[in-house]
Amino acid sequence: MKRRIWTRKRKALSLTAVTLVLFFLFQYTYGICLMHPVQARWEAEQFYGCGSTERICHVWDGAVGQHVTLSSNEHALLLIGTYSTLSGWSCRDRDAVDCSEAAPLYGGTLRLSDGAVEDVVYAYGQVNDAAIDKIQLSFCFAANETAPTETHIYLTDAEDWHEHNGQRYFLLRSDALMPAYAPLNGRPYQINQGMVWDCTLTALNQYGTVLAEIKT
Amino acid sequence: MNRTEYMETLLAQLRRVTPSEREAIRQEIDGHIEDHICSLLELGYDQQLAEERTMARMGDPVEAGRELNQQYPVVWRVLMWLSSLVLACMALFILFGAPDEDRSLMEALDNRAEAGQHIFLNQNPISTREPLDISFTVGDDTVRLQAISIGSGHFRELQENGSYDSIYRERMASVYADAYDRFPCGPVGRIELILENERGKQGTELLTRSRWWKDGSVQVPIGPEDTYVTLICKRFGEEFRCQLPLPKEDAP
Numbered sequence: 404m405k406r407r408i409w410t411r412k413r414k415a416l417s418l419t420a421v422t423l424v425l426f427f428l429f430q431y432t433y434g435i436c437l438m439h440p441v442q443a444r445w446e447a448e449q450f451y452g453c454g455s456t457e458r459i460c461h462v463w464d465g466a467v468g469q470h471v472t473l474s475s476n477e478h479a480l481l482l483i484g485t486y487s488t489l490s491g492w493s494c495r496d497r498d499a500v501d502c503s504e505a506a507p508l509y510g511g512t513l514r515l516s517d518g519a520v521e522d523v524v525y526a527y528g529q530v531n532d533a534a535i536d537k538i539q540l541s542f543c544f545a546a547n548e549t550a551p552t553e554t555h556i557y558l559t560d561a562e563d564w565h566e567h568n569g570q571r572y573f574l575l576r577s578d579a580l581m582p583a584y585a586p587l588n589g590r591p592y593q594i595n596q597g598m599v600w601d602c603t604l605t606a607l608n609q610y611g612t613v614l615a616e617i618k619t
Numbered sequence: 620m621n622r623t624e625y626m627e628t629l630l631a632q633l634r635r636v637t638p639s640e641r642e643a644i645r646q647e648i649d650g651h652i653e654d655h656i657c658s659l660l661e662l663g664y665d666q667q668l669a670e671e672r673t674m675a676r677m678g679d680p681v682e683a684g685r686e687l688n689q690q691y692p693v694v695w696r697v698l699m700w701l702s703s704l705v706l707a708c709m710a711l712f713i714l715f716g717a718p719d720e721d722r723s724l725m726e727a728l729d730n731r732a733e734a735g736q737h738i739f740l741n742q743n744p745i746s747t748r749e750p751l752d753i754s755f756t757v758g759d760d761t762v763r764l765q766a767i768s769i770g771s772g773h774f775r776e777l778q779e780n781g782s783y784d785s786i787y788r789e790r791m792a793s794v795y796a797d798a799y800d801r802f803p804c805g806p807v808g809r810i811e812l813i814l815e816n817e818r819g820k821q822g823t824e825l826l827t828r829s830r831w832w833k834d835g836s837v838q839v840p841i842g843p844e845d846t847y848v849t850l851i852c853k854r855f856g857e858e859f860r861c862q863l864p865l866p867k868e869d870a871p
Contacts, residue, residue: 415695422702429709432804433720434830452758452808453855478856503856
């Protein structure tokens with residue numbers, strides 16, 4: 404029988420193929436060393452078990468150093484913030500909404516953090532009622548226990564929304580930068596430094612009438 | 620130029636080869652020379668003449684060496700080094716990087732294979748308990764209902780002022796379940812179980828533990844006349860619902 408000669412090219416290609424297979428298995432098993440932001444999205448999909456989603460829109464938020472991606476499928480809406488680290492892409496802040504029933508509005512809020520100094524609140528959702536023309540995001544915020552409560556209100560119009568497969572989606576960023584949320588030890592249910600509460604998404608028609616409301 | 624000099628000159632041109640590749644080339648060329656010399660010896664040449672003719676026929680050793688060198692581009696060696704580095708990093712991470720995660724993974728594989736080994740029902744005391752053998756899938760994940768029990772314990776209830784309070788209940792049904800992914804090392808998604816009594820009161824529990832295996836027990840208060848509870852699992856358009864008969868309690 405003729406002996407197969409392992410040339411340098413053949414050895415290198417075989418070793419690379421084996422390494423790639425093992426590397427993907429490693430990524431899948433541990434969820435780390437993700438080489439592309441899309442893999443971080445797959446991780447979030449696995450985390451919620453919402454199945455594969457398609458990207459609706461994507462923005463870079465320099466204030467918190469994260470790529471913010473809104474994606475969806477038939478039954479789920481997913482908002483994730485991805486950022487790159489030495490050990491690959493990671494997704495720390497994420498949120499998903501089940502939109503499998505026929506509600507006029509689905510939505511959620513996500514607080515994105517740079518992990519140290521500043522946070523930003525994002526609102527996202529799917530609008531199923533054609534009469535809905537505006538979405539209002541409101542939330543309360545106090546920088547610390549003694550600081551006065553600030554109420555923030557933001558509005559997004561239908562012309563700023565995204566259309567995908569015949570559905571309308573919105574992604575709204577609050578301009579308020581707030582100190583990073585730091586729960587105090589032993590007091591998780593009290594008003595802590597930088598806590599956001601009473602997050603509400605309100606759907607309005609062109610005359611300002613409330614058509615739907617979601618507390619997130 | 621004799622055979623040894625020829626070989627040394629040729630091998631001196633090979634700058635990109637590893638010692639093992641150099642040795643393989645030496646053996647290959649040596650084999651060719653040997654074959655050629657043997658053929659000439661068979662034709663009646665003497666040893667010295669046969670070697671001289673063979674060396675002349677082999678061509679310029681410098682040129683031959685350069686051409687051979689080009690057959691070993693450095694890119695493949697770099698690729699091999701990189702692959703080896705990645706393999707070594709992965710091995711180091713698995714061996715030393717995340718001992719807790721490794722333990723969780725082994726535990727998950729173990730628990731996945733052995734149903735009913737680590738049933739934890741958050742009740743004290745338990746008056747009766749029955750094993751269950753019900754499985755269902757939600758997306759990529761399999762949920763196993765492993766046991767149902769009746770006992771007493773604390774139940775987190777929504778109060779009129781909107782807050783939740785933990786209230787002690789004498790009689791509660793509890794269902795223990797675990798979940799794992801379709802693939803042995805795959806991550807389990809978020810699974811929330813709802814247990815509903817006959818009057819529609821619900822208790823919920825989010826299964827937790829590790830990336831690869833989750834478990835938990837969901838509870839709901841029951842009345843003395845209740846005969847069943849309903850387990851519900853909803854996730855992104857999928858819904859599983861089944862009625863579970865309550866286990867019979869021994870007469871006091």
